[in-house]
Amino acid sequence: MFISEKETIEFLQNCDNIYIFTHRSPDGDCIGTGFALHDFFRRTGRRSAVLCSDNFPDKFKFITDTENDSDFTPEVFITVDVADKKLMGKYEKLYGDKINLCIDHHVSNKDYAERTFLKADDAAACQVLYGLFRTMGFELSDYSAACIYTGISTDTGCFRYENANAETHIIAGEIMSSHNLNYAEINRQMFEIKSKARMTLESNICNIMEEYLDGKLVIVAVTADMVQKWGIVSGELDGVASITVQLEGTEVGVFVKEREDGTFRCSFRSAGSVNVSEICQTFGGGGHAKAAGCTIDGNIESAKTQIIEAVRKALT
Numbered sequence: 680m681f682i683s684e685k686e687t688i689e690f691l692q693n694c695d696n697i698y699i700f701t702h703r704s705p706d707g708d709c710i711g712t713g714f715a716l717h718d719f720f721r722r723t724g725r726r727s728a729v730l731c732s733d734n735f736p737d738k739f740k741f742i743t744d745t746e747n748d749s750d751f752t753p754e755v756f757i758t759v760d761v762a763d764k765k766l767m768g769k770y771e772k773l774y775g776d777k778i779n780l781c782i783d784h785h786v787s788n789k790d791y792a793e794r795t796f797l798k799a800d801d802a803a804a805c806q807v808l809y810g811l812f813r814t815m816g817f818e819l820s821d822y823s824a825a826c827i828y829t830g831i832s833t834d835t836g837c838f839r840y841e842n843a844n845a846e847t848h849i850i851a852g853e854i855m856s857s858h859n860l861n862y863a864e865i866n867r868q869m870f871e872i873k874s875k876a877r878m879t880l881e882s883n884i885c886n887i888m889e890e891y892l893d894g895k896l897v898i899v900a901v902t903a904d905m906v907q908k909w910g911i912v913s914g915e916l917d918g919v920a921s922i923t924v925q926l927e928g929t930e931v932g933v934f935v936k937e938r939e940d941g942t943f944r945c946s947f948r949s950a951g952s953v954n955v956s957e958i959c960q961t962f963g964g965g966g967h968a969k970a971a972g973c974t975i976d977g978n979i980e981s982a983k984t985q986i987i988e989a990v991r992k993a994l995t
C-alpha cells in the first residue's frame with residue numbers, strides 16, 4: 680500500500696530493531712540510503728543493521744565501514760531503493776513477504792511491501808530519504824550527509840542525467856553548505872578512479888560492442904567465459920552499462936551479463952526518446968525511462984534476438 684510522507688515519518692519514528700535491506704548488486708544510492716537510515720536509527724537510540732545479498736564494493740568503504748548493531752532480534756524490515764522484492768537476492772525467501780516499509784523512487788515499484796513510500800520524481804532514494812529527514816527536522820551528521828550526497832550523485836551520473844532536476848541540485852547545495860563534505864573527492868572516487876583492470880575491461884568491452892538496427896542499438900554481451908578469461912570479480916562491471924550509449928548515433932544500449940545460474944542480466948540505457956523501462960517490463964523487469972533492467976533466460980543468441988526485436992518495436 681502506498682502511504683503518505685506523514686505516515687512514513689510516524690513509522691520511522693516509532694520502530695525499533697530494524698533490518699534495512701538494499702538491493703543486490705548494490706550501488707551508491709541503495710548503500711547511501713541504507714546507511715543514512717541506519718545512522719538515523721542509531722542517533723535516535725534504536726538498533727538496526729544494513730543487509731545486502733552481495734558484498735559492498737570497496738569504493739563505498741567510507742560509507743559501509745561503520746558498525747551494524749548485532750545481537751538483536753529483528754522486528755521491523757525496511758527496504759530502500761528496492762523496486763521489486765526479487766532484487767533482495769538471497770534475502771527474498773526469508774524476508775520478501777515481511778517488508779513493513781519500502782522507501783523508493785522507481786516508478787516501476789511493485790508495491791510488495793506492507794507500506795511503500797514512493798516518490799517517482801525524485802532522482803534517488805537518497806533524495807526521498809533526505810526529504811523525510813528535512814520534514815522531520817532531523818539534522819544530518821557529516822557521515823549521513825556523505826551517504827546522501829553519494830546516492831544522489833551516483834544515481835544522476837554526477838548530476839548529468841535528466842533526473843537531476845532543480846530540486847536535486849538544491850538539495851545537493853543544502854547538504855554542501857551545511858556539512859563538512861568532500862564532494863570533489865567523493866565524485867572522483869565514484870566516477871574517475873579506475874583500476875588498471877577496469878581500464879583493460881573497458882577496452883575489452885569496446886572490442887565486443889555489437890551494433891544493430893542501423894547503429895541505433897548497441898549490445899555488449901559479457902558471457903561467463905569472458906568473465907573468467909578476463910578475470911572479472913564482483914562489482915567490477917558496475918557502471919559498464921553507460922558505455923553502451925556513448926557511441927555516436929546510439930539510441931539504446933544494452934549491457935548483457937551472464938549470471939552464474941546461466942540467466943542473463945540485461946541493463947538497458949536510453950540516449951533518446953525510447954522508454955527502456957517499458958521494454959524491460961515486457962521481460963518482467965523495470966526501472967526508469969532512461970535506465971532499466973531485466974533478466975532474460977535461454978542462451979545468449981536467443982537473448983540478443985529478443986532484445987533486438989523489443990528495441991526494434993520501441994523505435995517504430
Ligand SMILES: [Mn+2]
Pocket residue numbers: 708709760784802803804834
Ligand atoms: Mn536509486
